[in-house]
Amino acid sequence: MVCTADDLSAWKDFPKGLKVLLLDEDSNSAAELKSKLEAMDYIVYTFCDENEALLAVSSRPESFHVAIVEVSIDNNNGSFKFLETAKDLPTIMTSNIHCISTMMKCIALGAVEFLRKPLSEEKLRNIWQHVVHKAFSAAGKDISEPLKPVKESLVSMLHLQLESGEPKNEGLDKTEDASVIHEIDPEPSTASDKYSAPSTPQLEQGGRFLADGDCQDLTNCSTEKESCEQDGESKSVETTSDNTIAEVTAPVGQPLGPREATVKEEADLVDGTKGESTMYSQTQNGVNNKDSDAVAANPDIVSGIHSSCPNKANRKKMKVDWTPELHKKFVQAVDQLGIDQAIPSRILELMKVEGLTRHNVASHLQKYRMHRRHILPKEDDRRWPQRDHMQRSCYPHKPIMAFPPRYSNHVVPVGPPYPMWGPPPHPSSIQMWGSHSYPPWQPTESWHWMPYPGVHADAWGCPVMPPPLGYCSTFNQNGSTFHCSGTVDNRSGMPQNSVEHQPAEEVVDKVVKEAISKPWLPLPLGLKPPSTDSVLAELSRQGISTIPPHINGRNLT
DNA sequence: CCCTCAATAT
């Protein structure tokens, strides 16, 4: 029968006494196998006939923890039948024949492993792992609060094995299953590795994937393992890992309340980057805002940064990764402020990202500027070799950032202003900020700021360089911080922005026309929404004096 | 104190 986690934790010298059902038509082979198994203190029940074996399994399932079943050429049906019948019993298939399809079939039918004969001690020694694995995955499924029992069982098992009444400081709580196994394993033989190392990683992983939520614990643990390893190497480990352990050890044995949160925090503790990226990727989904109104802070996005650890102390400084989302906010803030007013503190304010520090922003800003300075001039020169009068400021941006509608992008005189900082040509392939270790971003929404010729892109991808005096800030739907010193009074409702000479007036016209004809689309950059005043003026000029209330409510200044 | 730049670390 399936061994439960509880059984395991109560099991004195596991895996001694493990009950093995052995089914092999070849009695010699069976005897040989049996002796080997018994040498490891396994209890072996040998069957040479699969019917008998099946009978035994069904009549007294509690008598077996694991089965080893020989697959022979002539009688593989029997073996398969066994597999199908004894589903609850972790069954290892073994055979002389080395036929991939047979192996696959066995696995597909539920075999936990396929071992090629001859079965060395090394191969046999660790078959108990399947029992453990099954026990824990079963625990995960059956119990409403799946993970806790598993954890507890693991802990108690460790205690047993380590024979230390005290919780070892190893952060038991955090120990991943793999390492648990190693600790228990009498001899983590290296030799066995090349053979089969029963309970191969694949198996366990498979288990995790299958059980998914149920086995999250394990998954997380494995994550943590990696983290720990990293920490073990990193120089600043001492503090970090110690803290982690200290904090983490305490909750052992206590009811783990909000599991997920806890785990995340822990992961976060151990390794900021990882936790962070994880959380980002999680939050991102919900965050993918409809472009413009996103100036508003989204607190969620922050959670990844490091705020997740309210509890105290010397947390190592988290590495902020500038996800597209974050960067987008950043760019928005910069645009809103104007490049010359974009200083870290204000950007930080505008971004409203909790946990983000001024330093972080400053650093990012530094990079941002660098990119602009180095990349833009090239682009610019390339495009307007002789239009040097444009660069009234040190920033060679053209005053017109508006893109024509996507179908007419061929007339666009400007390319992506931020080649480097823009997205890669194909949104799906990106991962600009993320290091290789990041889970891939959702290919779609992450790059709103990308300067493809669509309307949205302009907003994020093509921040406008404010003219030196009286600039119009980037279009801002909220209008909250919108200060436009230029043309509030313009009667036409169209921006007549003062630019004396423009590279391509037709383009401007086109853009404006487009903007007018499709008022539901966000305005291209460089165009500002008409002020309330101008709208009212225009309306009255056209003889319309009554204004629906909601228009008034929506002020633009 | 804040910003920027440069050095340093990952």
Place this chain on the structure above:
DNA sequence: GATATTGAGG
């Protein structure tokens, strides 16, 4: 090599 953090200088 790129990116983020740390530190020094203004």
